[in-house]
Amino acid sequence: MIRLSLLENVTPAPREVRRLSASLTENAVALAALFSGCFDFKTRRTLLSGARIEARFFFLDGMCDNTEIFMSVTEPILSSRVLPEDPGELYEAVRDGVSVSVQQTELFTLNEAKDALLSGNLLFFIDGEERALCFGVQGYPKKSVEEPQTDMQEQGSREGFTDSFKDNAALVRRRLKTADLRLEHIVLGTGCKTDALVCYMDGRADAELLYSVKERLAGMKIDYISGEGCVEPFLAGKGLRVFRTVGFTERPDVFCAKLTEGKVGVIVDGTPHALTAPFTLIEYFATLDDYQKRPFYALFLRCIRVLSFLCGIFLPGVYVAAAVYHPEMIPAGMLYNIVSSVVGTPFPVMAEALLVHIVYEVVREAGLRMPRAVGQAVSIVGALIIGDAAVTAGLISAPMLIIMALTAITSAVISDLHDPICVLRLAFILAGGTAGLYGVALGAGVLLLNICAQEPFGVPFTLPMLPFRKEGMRDALLRRDWRKMGKKRFVVKF
Amino acid sequence: MSTEKTTPGQLFAALFVSRLLVSFTYISVYGRKTDGGAAALSALFSLLLAFGVLFLQRSFLADGEESILVRAERVSPALCRISAAAYLAVFLFAAFAAAMRIEVFTGTVLFSDNRNHWLTALMLAGASYGAYKGLRxxxxxxxxxxxxxxxxxxxxxxxxxxxxxTDHLVSPFRDGLSPLLKQSALSLGSTAEIAVLPILRFRCAGSAKKAAPIWLIASFGCAAALAFLDRAVLGGFGETEIFPVYALTTHARLGEGVRLDALFTAIWILCALIKLCLYLTVLLQVLRDGFRIKNKAAALAVICALCAGSVIALSYNLNTAAVFTSAAPPALFAVSALLIPLTVRAAERVRERRTVIGEGRI
Structure with a gap:
C-alpha cells in the first residue's frame, strides 16, 4: 500500500511499439534485458531443419506446465523429421501442422512477447523470422474448486469461484450453456496488467450499462490489484456511499443468476470473488437459499434479514436514547430492571455502549486475524469471559451487554452489510446519546437521503420499491413461485 | 439538476409530508381563541379553497409544461427576475419558518432545560445534503x-x-363564522406547497391529475382529523398547550402506560427534514431558473446561513417568533400561489394577443 502511494503521481511512460527482429539473437537479447535478474526466465536453444536453422523457446519457469510443453510443443517439433529449410516455411509448417497445441497465437511486437511470457505462455522464435509463436501451456499453481468461504448456503451447489479467471469462466460457461453468454477479455491496471473478463448475456444486458462498465474498467489507474476491493471503487464511480453499489459473490450459481437478469459481471484473475453491476439494496437481503425454498418461507427469511439489519443499526442507539432521554417509552417493569443494573456502573450509558461496541469489534478483528487454532479461543475469551467478568465487576450493565450481543448476532445475519452496520451503529449510538430519539431520527433521515440518492449506473439503488416497478416486485421481499417467475424472461428493465 | 425528473407519486409525497408537518407543529399561541371544532371544519373549508387555487394554476400544472419562471422569461426577463425575487423571499421565509418551528419545538418541548441551536443547525445541514442530492x-x-x-x-x-x-366537542359555529374563516385563511396560507407546484411541476414526469387532488384531500383530511382528535381528547386543555398535537401524543399510550410521544416526534423530525429539503430544492430551482445561479453548494451554504442566523436571532423571543411565523403565511401565500401565477399567465395572454394582432396586420 505504501508503494502504491509513492507511485501515485508517476505517469507511466507510453508503451513503445517495438517490432520483433528477424535476428534471433537480437530478440533473445531484448527479452533477456527485459527479464534480467529473474531466476525463472528460461530459454532453450535448438537447431531444426537438419541443424540449419536456429530456434529458441522462451518461458517463465513455474508458470508453465512442463508436461504440456513436452507433449504438445517440443516433442512434435523436435521429433519432426522433415522440416522446410526456409525460415518462413519452417515457421508456417510449425504453426499449421507440426505443433499439436490448440492454444496458439502469433506475436509481432516485443511488448506482446513480454505480456505473453508473463501470462505463462511458451514462446517459439525462429532465426530469420520477424514473428513468434505463442503456445498456451499455463501450469501455474492455483487453488482447486472448493466450497465458498463467504456465501454460505444451505442448499444448492457447493462449488465456489477459484483464483484463476479461466477456471471461473469454465464454471460460468458450464452453467449457462448458451451462445448468448459473452466473456470478453480485458486487462486491468497500469502496472500489473491483471486479466479480467467482462461477462454478460447478449440481448439481455443493457448496452449503456455494458458501455459504462467497460469504460470505467478501462479507466482504472492502479498499479496492482490485490483483490476485488481494488476494482470496486472504479466500477462504482465517484461519490460518498455507505452501501456498496457493486455486488460481490463467490458463487458461480449466483453470478449466473445475476447475468440472466441482465446485469454485467466482472471476473478478475487472482480473486475468488466476482463482481456484478449494478447492485441494488434489495439484493443484500436475498440469498440463493430463498430460491430453493418455498415462497412463504423465503418471505419470512427476507423479513428476518431486514429486521436484523435495522436492529443492527438502530437497536443500540435507540436503547441509549430511551435510557437517557425517553425512559417513559420503556415499560415500568423493564425500566426498573434497567435502572437497577445501570445505577451501579461507572460509565454513562452512551460511553458504555461505545466501549462495548469497540471491544466487540476488537475481539472480532482478533478472531479474524489470528490463526484458526487460536482464533476461536480468543473469541471465547473475549466474548464470554471478559463480558461476564465485566458485568460481575459492575463495569458494564447486563442489559447493555445483552443489547450489544444481540446486535452482534443480527449484524452477522448479512455478512456483506457488516461494514456499514458497524459504522452506522457507532453513529447512531452517538446520535442517540446526544439528542435522544430525535438525533436518531435525524440521522436516519440523512441515511435515507443517502440511500435514495444512489443510482449505480443510472439504476436507482432502491429499485424496485422506489420508483415502484411492478415487474421487479415479483422478487423483492416476496418471491413469486417459480412456476410463475419462469413464464416470463427474468430481466428487470432499468 | 434541472433535467432530473421524479414521479408524481414521489413529488406529491414530499408535498404531503411537508404540509402535514404544519398540522403536527401547529402553534396554538396565535389561534388560541379559535375553537378546535372550528379548526377541524376550517381544514375542510380550506380544502375547497385549495382546489380553487389549483384550478387557477392549472395552466402551469399540465404534463410537459415548463417552469413558471422559464415561461415568465419568455414574456419578459424583468418579469422573470421580479417573480424569482418574490419566490426567493417567500420560500426563504418558508424555510426560515419551518426551521423556526423546529427551534421553538426543541426549545420548549424537547430540550427546555438547555437552550442550544445545534439540532436546528444539524437539521439544516441534513436538509442541505438532501437538496444537494436532488429532487429524486x-x-x-x-x-x-x-x-x-x-x-x-x-x-x-x-x-x-x-x-x-363527546362532552369536549362543541359547535364549530359557537363563536360565529369569523373564527372559521380566520382559521381557513390560516390553514390555506400555511400551505406554501401549493406555490411549489408551478416551480417544480416540470420536474415531474407523468400526469398529476390524480396525484394533486389526492394530495390535497389527504393533507387537509389529516389536518381535520388531527384537529378533531385534539379537541375531542384534550378539550380545552389543548388550547393551553403551545403544541396541542404534541400534547395529544403524550396522551396516546400503548398497552400499560408506554408513552409514544417520543416515537411520534421522531417521525415529525423526519417530516421536518423532508420539508426543509423540499424548500431548499425549490430555492435552488428558483435561483437556477431566475438568476442562472447553478452553484448548488454555494447557494445552499448562503441559504442555510441566512436561515440559521435568523433562527438563532429570533430564538431568544419564542413568543414573537411563534406569532411571526404564524401570521405572515397567508399574505405570502397570496403572493406566491395566486399573484405570481396569475400575473405570469396574464402577461402570457397579453403577449399572445399582441403576437396574433401583429400577425393579423402583417
Missing part, C-alpha cells in the same frame, strides 16, 4: 417518510380513539 432523492425519501407517517398517524388514532370524550 428527496422524493424517494419522502415516499418512505409518508409510509412511516401514515403508520404513525394510524397508531395515534388507534391510541387516542379510546380517549375521545
Amino acid at each position: 432523492a428527496v422524493g424517494r425519501a419522502a415516499a418512505v417518510t409518508t409510509v412511516l407517517t401514515g403508520a404513525g398517524l394510524l397508531l395515534l388514532v388507534c391510541a387516542a380513539a379510546g380517549k375521545i370524550r
Whole structure:
C-alpha cells in the first residue's frame, strides 16, 4: 500500500511499439534485458531443419506446465523429421501442422512477447523470422474448486469461484450453456496488467450499462490489484456511499443468476470473488437459499434479514436514547430492571455502549486475524469471559451487554452489510446519546437521503420499491413461485 | 439538476409530508381563541379553497409544461427576475419558518432545560445534503417518510380513539363564522406547497391529475382529523398547550402506560427534514431558473446561513417568533400561489394577443 502511494503521481511512460527482429539473437537479447535478474526466465536453444536453422523457446519457469510443453510443443517439433529449410516455411509448417497445441497465437511486437511470457505462455522464435509463436501451456499453481468461504448456503451447489479467471469462466460457461453468454477479455491496471473478463448475456444486458462498465474498467489507474476491493471503487464511480453499489459473490450459481437478469459481471484473475453491476439494496437481503425454498418461507427469511439489519443499526442507539432521554417509552417493569443494573456502573450509558461496541469489534478483528487454532479461543475469551467478568465487576450493565450481543448476532445475519452496520451503529449510538430519539431520527433521515440518492449506473439503488416497478416486485421481499417467475424472461428493465 | 425528473407519486409525497408537518407543529399561541371544532371544519373549508387555487394554476400544472419562471422569461426577463425575487423571499421565509418551528419545538418541548441551536443547525445541514442530492432523492425519501407517517398517524388514532370524550366537542359555529374563516385563511396560507407546484411541476414526469387532488384531500383530511382528535381528547386543555398535537401524543399510550410521544416526534423530525429539503430544492430551482445561479453548494451554504442566523436571532423571543411565523403565511401565500401565477399567465395572454394582432396586420 505504501508503494502504491509513492507511485501515485508517476505517469507511466507510453508503451513503445517495438517490432520483433528477424535476428534471433537480437530478440533473445531484448527479452533477456527485459527479464534480467529473474531466476525463472528460461530459454532453450535448438537447431531444426537438419541443424540449419536456429530456434529458441522462451518461458517463465513455474508458470508453465512442463508436461504440456513436452507433449504438445517440443516433442512434435523436435521429433519432426522433415522440416522446410526456409525460415518462413519452417515457421508456417510449425504453426499449421507440426505443433499439436490448440492454444496458439502469433506475436509481432516485443511488448506482446513480454505480456505473453508473463501470462505463462511458451514462446517459439525462429532465426530469420520477424514473428513468434505463442503456445498456451499455463501450469501455474492455483487453488482447486472448493466450497465458498463467504456465501454460505444451505442448499444448492457447493462449488465456489477459484483464483484463476479461466477456471471461473469454465464454471460460468458450464452453467449457462448458451451462445448468448459473452466473456470478453480485458486487462486491468497500469502496472500489473491483471486479466479480467467482462461477462454478460447478449440481448439481455443493457448496452449503456455494458458501455459504462467497460469504460470505467478501462479507466482504472492502479498499479496492482490485490483483490476485488481494488476494482470496486472504479466500477462504482465517484461519490460518498455507505452501501456498496457493486455486488460481490463467490458463487458461480449466483453470478449466473445475476447475468440472466441482465446485469454485467466482472471476473478478475487472482480473486475468488466476482463482481456484478449494478447492485441494488434489495439484493443484500436475498440469498440463493430463498430460491430453493418455498415462497412463504423465503418471505419470512427476507423479513428476518431486514429486521436484523435495522436492529443492527438502530437497536443500540435507540436503547441509549430511551435510557437517557425517553425512559417513559420503556415499560415500568423493564425500566426498573434497567435502572437497577445501570445505577451501579461507572460509565454513562452512551460511553458504555461505545466501549462495548469497540471491544466487540476488537475481539472480532482478533478472531479474524489470528490463526484458526487460536482464533476461536480468543473469541471465547473475549466474548464470554471478559463480558461476564465485566458485568460481575459492575463495569458494564447486563442489559447493555445483552443489547450489544444481540446486535452482534443480527449484524452477522448479512455478512456483506457488516461494514456499514458497524459504522452506522457507532453513529447512531452517538446520535442517540446526544439528542435522544430525535438525533436518531435525524440521522436516519440523512441515511435515507443517502440511500435514495444512489443510482449505480443510472439504476436507482432502491429499485424496485422506489420508483415502484411492478415487474421487479415479483422478487423483492416476496418471491413469486417459480412456476410463475419462469413464464416470463427474468430481466428487470432499468 | 434541472433535467432530473421524479414521479408524481414521489413529488406529491414530499408535498404531503411537508404540509402535514404544519398540522403536527401547529402553534396554538396565535389561534388560541379559535375553537378546535372550528379548526377541524376550517381544514375542510380550506380544502375547497385549495382546489380553487389549483384550478387557477392549472395552466402551469399540465404534463410537459415548463417552469413558471422559464415561461415568465419568455414574456419578459424583468418579469422573470421580479417573480424569482418574490419566490426567493417567500420560500426563504418558508424555510426560515419551518426551521423556526423546529427551534421553538426543541426549545420548549424537547430540550427546555438547555437552550442550544445545534439540532436546528444539524437539521439544516441534513436538509442541505438532501437538496444537494436532488429532487429524486428527496422524493424517494419522502415516499418512505409518508409510509412511516401514515403508520404513525394510524397508531395515534388507534391510541387516542379510546380517549375521545363527546362532552369536549362543541359547535364549530359557537363563536360565529369569523373564527372559521380566520382559521381557513390560516390553514390555506400555511400551505406554501401549493406555490411549489408551478416551480417544480416540470420536474415531474407523468400526469398529476390524480396525484394533486389526492394530495390535497389527504393533507387537509389529516389536518381535520388531527384537529378533531385534539379537541375531542384534550378539550380545552389543548388550547393551553403551545403544541396541542404534541400534547395529544403524550396522551396516546400503548398497552400499560408506554408513552409514544417520543416515537411520534421522531417521525415529525423526519417530516421536518423532508420539508426543509423540499424548500431548499425549490430555492435552488428558483435561483437556477431566475438568476442562472447553478452553484448548488454555494447557494445552499448562503441559504442555510441566512436561515440559521435568523433562527438563532429570533430564538431568544419564542413568543414573537411563534406569532411571526404564524401570521405572515397567508399574505405570502397570496403572493406566491395566486399573484405570481396569475400575473405570469396574464402577461402570457397579453403577449399572445399582441403576437396574433401583429400577425393579423402583417
